[in-house]
Amino acid sequence: MKTIREINEKIKQGKAVVVNAEEIIDIVEQKGIKRSAEEVDVVTTGTFAPMCSSGVFLNLKQPKPKIKIQRVWLNNIEAYAGLAAADFYLGATQLPEEDPLNKVHPGRFVYGGGHLIEDLVAGKEVELRAIAYGTDCYPRRELRQKVRLKRDFNDAILLNPRNCYQNYNAAVNLSSKIIYTYMGMLKPNLGNITYCSAGQLSPLLNDPFCRTIGLGTRIFLGGGIGYVLGKGTQSRAEVRRRKGVPVVPGLTLSVKGDLKQMDRYWLRGLSFLGYGASLMVGIGIPIPIIDEEMLRYTTIRDRDIYVQVIDYSRDYPYGEEKVLAEVNYQQLKSGKVRLGGKEIPAVPLSSYFRAKEIAEILKKWISQGKFFLTEAVETGV
């Protein structure tokens, strides 16, 4: 048994043993659970994937005369301004006013909220336009201004109501037409299968009952430091599990962080053909090895994580999801899965390669004494 305080003391002294969620598998294989749990202090995880439920609260430095913003657009993308005078929320999937959408199918969705967030983080200048009705205290009725993140905003808080899905569906298309979904392009007649999880590296698969992750957990978020705010929207604990791990989309997290210290490399605007715009978010969560049970969870491997295969041509859109099959991440990551009597190509949407890079960065931060663990409140499911 170790406490988080003890682990932090070791981090301070530069003595903490930190490994990533892939490395821990081999370590435990060699040394066994008991010895590994004594030796290893932290296991780092990572995920870099499309996370549509993301956005930024922005607070604009007031112009002179001041404005109580009623409606606001940045690069023609509207943000929600129903808050105090200079606050607004910019969502990752919001599209510009003139976007052709899916009028010519499949739409391209070249620029949306996610791209705008990426541009802001990159320090690019964007065009702000706001209207107001004018009050005695805020007389201005219109504002047009070029703005940059660090120069023109007091605060920018990335605040995502649902990120970091514990597991997800794998998507197929049983119809005879190509379909375009948030799970990518799905070819007709079981022509491919797409999936979206970092599997054995994924944060919530390494702490499947959120024993250590909860409100206040310090994390890697978009290249900077962020915090878990607790369970995200649609988080579900009572789900079907295999070896303790959900086979369906299970828990989610809500997270926040200061956008000004993040990096465009880890927050990328996305255009999904025929579907819309989104944001790819990099998240890394450290798992403190407080006891053997915690260590055991982190040894989860791709072949033990199963995911349900769902048809996105009819079953998903009409809310009649039937489990067509269950496959594991080892099969999916091999690039081919046997389904319906044939071998079909398996295609990822989330980046395993970059998820591992996140786990490595977090490992380095902790080893170098730059990142300390926090004691979360409201843990558990």
Place this chain on the structure above:
Amino acid sequence: MLSKKVVLTFPQPLLDKAIVYRLIKDYNLIFNILQARITPDEEGVMILEIRGKREDYKAGVDYLRETGVKVRPLNESIFWRESECTHCGLCTDVCPTQALTLERPEMRVRFEKKRCIACELCISLCPVRAIERRVNKKRKSDEDI
């Protein structure tokens, strides 16, 4: 005898075969289909290597254009901007020649330019637009297409 690689875009994919076969019959051109695909926009794209006499070639291309087929020389290259790529792997699903592949077990995406036939299927599919088409410097032999 001249030999050229061209990209044909058909507004309706089903028409392509019949039109192309007329090139043999009426214009004495020999061709080799390097690639035939239906794009996400439901257009047919065919990459052909055409051989024949210069006059026949010109007449054949004129005929194709009259029927509404877009003809352009295969003188464009596809660039994969590695620094922009997130290594998600989505593009590897549509690449017909395995120019884009996922290296396992790292799950790192790799682009082998010499395998790429510039079919462009990957371009609109890449969610971060990491793949770009760039026109090569014009060579003399391409000018008359």
